[in-house]
Amino acid sequence: MxxxxxxxxxxYYxxxxxxxxxxxxxxWPPTMVGLLIYFNLKKNR
Known part of the structure; x- marks a missing residue:
């Protein structure tokens, strides 16, 4: 996605x-990747 x-x-460009x-x-893609990394790190703790 x-x-x-x-x-x-x-x-568009x-x-x-x-x-x-x-x-x-x-x-949006870097924002989504950052959120995915954050939630994965939070889940693994």
């Missing part, structure tokens, strides 16, 4: 030339 969001962001929306969408 995270890979799909990155490709959607690239689509390159094809549709909507740079603001592409940056907004592109910020």
């Amino acid at each position: 995270i890979i799909a969001i990155i490709f959607i962001s690239e689509y 390159i094809i549709l030339k909507d740079h603001d929306r592409a940056i907004f969408i592109g910020l």
Whole structure:
């Protein structure tokens, strides 16, 4: 799912030339990865 969001962001940036929306969408994958790491660490304690 995270890979799909990155490709959607690239689509908005390159094809549709909507740079603001592409940056907004592109910020979600690192946020999701960070939350997944946090919850996995919390679960393993």
